[in-house]
Amino acid sequence: xxxxxxxxxxxxxxxxxxxxRAAVPxxxxxxxxxxxxxxxxxxxPTVRADAPQVLIRLLLIDLAVLAGLVVLAIRYGRRWCIIAxxxxxxxxxxHFGRVIDPAMxxxxxxIMESASSIPQLVLLAxxxxxxxxxxxxxxxxx
Numbered sequence: 001x002x003x004x005x006x007x008x009x010x011x012x013x014x015x016x017x018x019x020x021r022a023a024v025p026x027x028x029x030x031x032x033x034x035x036x037x038x039x040x041x042x043x044x045p046t047v048r049a050d051a052p053q054v055l056i057r058l059l060l061i062d063l064a065v066l067a068g069l070v071v072l073a074i075r076y077g078r079r080w081c082i083i084a085x086x087x088x089x090x091x092x093x094x095h096f097g098r099v100i101d102p103a104m105x106x107x108x109x110x111i112m113e114s115a116s117s118i119p120q121l122v123l124l125a126x127x128x129x130x131x132x133x134x135x136x137x138x139x140x141x142x
Contacts, residue, residue: 007117011037014124022128025076029084029124032068036061052099058113059095066092080123087116087123 011033018030043057066088073081094112098104 007121008037010121014121014128017128018124023076025072025078025081026124026127028072029069029081029127032065032072033120033124036065055095055098059092059099062088062092062095062113078127080127084116084120084123087119091116 015030015034018026022030039061040058043054043061066085069081069085069088072078073085091113094109094115097112098109
């Protein structure tokens with residue numbers, strides 16, 4: 001539980017930094033991650049978190065995050081978005097693994113499903129830190 005609290009505190013700090021000093025792509029990524037976290041939390045029922053409906057909802061949320069990161073990478077040309085999307089594939093594949101094999105150990109599933117979170121947070125932090133140091137370009141969101 002302490003890990004989850006520390007993760008959300010770190011995310012809150014990064015979100016505030018992104019709003020304060022980051023470019024459009026980083027701000028959009030923060031909004032994407034925040035929406036995914038909120039929707040994931042709302043998707044979890046009070047009983048049977050492994051119910052098929054929950055797995056499908058979480059799969060759809062992770063697919064949406066993956067699509068959003070790909071769009072950001074294409075639209076703004078940010079390498080960190082490409083890497084974040086690659087990490088997101090791991091989380092998305094965890095859902096497919098669970099759907100294919102419902103007997104998959106829940107701890108393994110939880111680790112795979114959340115495996116991309118920390119690296120994505122680190123990538124976002126690096127992108128926010130690097131923004132003022134980026135050479136100015138004429139493209140949107142530079």
